[in-house]
Amino acid sequence: MVAKLPLRDVHLPAAPSWWPLPPGWWMVIGAVLVVTVVVAGLLWLRRRRRRRWLALFDGQVAAALEGPVRLAAISDLLRRAARRADARAAQLQGEAWLRFLDGRQGREFSDGEGRLLLEGAYRPQVDVQGVEQVRALARARFLELMEGKR
Structure with missing residues (x-):
C-alpha cells in the first residue's frame, strides 16, 4: 500500500x-557623503x-585717507584685478577702461558714478559721497574680476 503524504501549501x-x-546601498550612501x-x-x-x-580691497582703500x-x-x-581676468585690460585708458x-x-562706470575714476584722482577736492559710491561699485567689480568674470 502506498502511504499518502500530506500536501501543504507553497510557503x-x-x-x-x-x-x-x-x-x-552603502556605496551609494558613501558616494553621496563624499560628494x-x-x-x-x-x-x-x-x-x-x-x-x-574683500579684506584686501577694504584695507587698501581704508589706508588711503583723502x-x-x-x-x-x-x-x-x-587694474590689478583686471590683469587677473585679462592681461590686456590693465593697459586700457579712458573710455575703453570704463x-x-x-x-x-x-x-555704471562709463555713464554713471564710476566716471569719477577717470579724473577724480587728479582733482584737488572730491565729493566724499561720490567716492563712496565709486567704492561700492568698484568693490563689487573687483570681486567679479578676481573671480575671473569679465
Missing part, C-alpha cells in the same frame, strides 16, 4: 528586511577666498 520566504542594507563633503569644502574655500579679497588718493587706490586695485569696468552688467 513563500519571508520578505527581505530593509536592515542591514545591501552593499550597493557632499567635497562640495561643502569647495564652497567654504570659495567664501574664504572672497573674504580675503578722496583723490582713495580714488587712485581704487583704480590701482581694479567700458571694460562696465562688464556685462550695465553702464
Whole structure:
C-alpha cells in the first residue's frame, strides 16, 4: 500500500528586511557623503577666498585717507584685478577702461558714478559721497574680476 503524504501549501520566504542594507546601498550612501563633503569644502574655500579679497580691497582703500588718493587706490586695485581676468585690460585708458569696468552688467562706470575714476584722482577736492559710491561699485567689480568674470 502506498502511504499518502500530506500536501501543504507553497510557503513563500519571508520578505527581505530593509536592515542591514545591501552593499550597493552603502556605496551609494558613501558616494553621496563624499560628494557632499567635497562640495561643502569647495564652497567654504570659495567664501574664504572672497573674504580675503574683500579684506584686501577694504584695507587698501581704508589706508588711503583723502578722496583723490582713495580714488587712485581704487583704480590701482581694479587694474590689478583686471590683469587677473585679462592681461590686456590693465593697459586700457579712458573710455575703453570704463567700458571694460562696465562688464556685462550695465553702464555704471562709463555713464554713471564710476566716471569719477577717470579724473577724480587728479582733482584737488572730491565729493566724499561720490567716492563712496565709486567704492561700492568698484568693490563689487573687483570681486567679479578676481573671480575671473569679465
